[in-house]
Amino acid sequence: MLARRVALNPAARRAFVAPCAPRARMYTSTPPPSLVSVLPFKHTPEEARGRLMQIGLAATASPMNILLSLGMRLFGADIEPIGRELGLASNLKLTEMKAAYYPVWVMDLLVQGKVTPTQGGKAMDASLALRGAHIPGNAFAPLSYISFQVAKVPKNELKEYNPREDLNQFGSGYEIIEVPFNVSPFGVLDSARRKVGHNCHVNDMRIDERDWKTNLAAAYPVMVPIYVAEFEFTPDSSDESSYSYRVVMHAGEEQLSECSINCQVPPKEMVGEQGESRYWLWTVPFVDTTSFVLPKAPFTGSGFRKTEPTSKVVNDAIIQWMAPMTDGDSVPPSPTLSVANNVELNWFDARIQRWMGEEAQQNQAFLDSADSVARFAQTMASFQEMGLPDGVDPVATVVRFGKREAGHKMVERTPRSKMMHEMETSLNEAMEEMETLKPQWLIEYEIDQETAAAQQKKKNNNKDSK
Structure with missing residues (x-):
């Protein structure tokens, strides 16, 4: 019934990707099917409902709901009807649940350049070699604040996207919604450069984006299977009004318990003054920082300053940019929205490639x-x-690994x-x-x-x- 209602009601489709900022273009062009990879749904709607309900119950912070959530985790989703018969979770209702294919750009990037110590000194080489960075392929909030990680998915599980088959894999009784690509990954990259600008400071180092060259940028379009559930919670206190919230589940993991979950942050009036927060409770990084080759904080007259690792500072900045903080009343638009509105998505760009390709x-x-x-x-x-005095040539112990070469000792x-x-x-x-x-x-x-x-x-x- 839900799938039919969504299929026949255009407003319901729009509600799924309702923006919290001006509307972006839905389509810039249609992708060639051979370019787009798809990850099949590993879990049926019935299986997903149990996991979503378990998280939805816990998110209310109601003791009785948390008890039922724990019971579902220990004994499975079949315990839910028994719990409801006992009066548990009577204040929580699952109002809507949808399956969708959400577009994600998986991006490989090699950017190299120089950084300059703010205290003076010569410029130092730096490099960012990103494997499998994740960029939302659609600009509509709130899903554009989520990084749907797929980089660790074995590529043999991916296949070429076939909308006719993939959108109907559950049969005629349950439609899967297709969320289209409308964000240029290279437009997001250009936007990031403008964000860095000519005088960005990180750990006592100055970065000028003009000193950095993009030596490789390749983007792979992937359709990711997700479930979106909307809950309505009515607090026990008569002084508090009902409110709705969303829970999103990545449905591409083999084990249901390993499928990543994103739950909407409760409103301020329910949890009190919580300061700044994001739209979602859990934020997965958009990039893997293990390939950052950046200098450490420069040496000063009094020694090294105690600072966070440069890779962490950069990663936190990327998260803050892609999933901005909110005071609970409004969420700044994702940077992808401006890109979708102003940068054409060109599917004939040579840098857009098959993730499964050579x-x-x-x-x-x-x-x-x-x-x-x-x-x-x-x-x-x-x-x-x-810093060594002139003429000083200290001797060091060198340990060699691998096959022994002629004329060299393994330790010398x-x-x-x-x-x-x-x-x-x-x-x-x-x-x-x-x-x-x-x-x-x-x-x-x-x-x-x-x-x-x-x-x-x-x-x-x-x-x-x-």
Whole structure:
């Protein structure tokens, strides 16, 4: 009945993706089916309902509801009717539940540049090699505040998106709603650059986005299976009015208990003055920071300042930007909304690729190599910056790993100068290997970009000469 009501009622469809900011365009273009990957639903609506109800009960903070939620967790969803017969959860009603395919961009990114200590000193190399960053593919709130992580999903579980089959996999009795792509991932990247600007400070380091070059950006469109449930809770106190809230479940994990859950933060009047919060109780990072190769806080006259790891500072800033804080009354729009309204989504962009395709594998190999080179270069730079008097060449104990090479011992005492020479040789070899791993599509794309830039420059010069 619910699926039929949603199918026949356009307003119900719009309510699913109702924005809390001006409306964005629903479609910029239709994606070629071969580009879009899809993750099948691993759980039926009946199975999902039990998990959503369990979380929905706990979110009310009502002792009796929490008791029933705990019982469902221990004994399964079948205990719910028994609990309700005993008078539990009489103040909570599941008013709506929908299954949907939500669009997500999985993005590989290699950005390299320099940072400058704010206390003075020379610029230092830095690198961000992001594997599987997540960008919402649709700008409508509140789902655009969620990172639907799919990077760890085995690629053999993905298949080519077929709307006719995938939207009807539960049969005629339950429709799956398709939420379309309307956000350009590269528009979001450009927006992030503008956000950083020319004078961004992180851990006593200044970042100017003009000093950073994007050496690889590839985006893979994926349709992610989710369930959205809406609950209505009527507090026991007659002084408090009823309120509604949403719970969202990622339905792509094999084990139901491992499916990630996002629950809406209760309103202020129900929990008191809670300060700033986000729309959702739990926020999953949009990027994996393990590939950040960023300098530590610079050395000052009194030593190193005690600061948070740079990767954590950057990750927190990304979360704050993509899922902004609210005072409980209103939520600032997601940055994806402006991108959806102002940047065309071009499905013919060479940087949009199949996540299951050969190009994605080439991108991963190139990123792995670039990440290793960046870490090696930073290690080498830290040795070079050791302040030693002229003529001093300390001896260090070097432990070698892997296959023994001719002329080298596995453990040997080596002068610093010799060690630095060997490191420089190894770094050059690694950089040469990285260049051989550069994907062919990226080489062709860079040539096309350079040609287009040259033609535009020539066109501008001709205009100026007239």
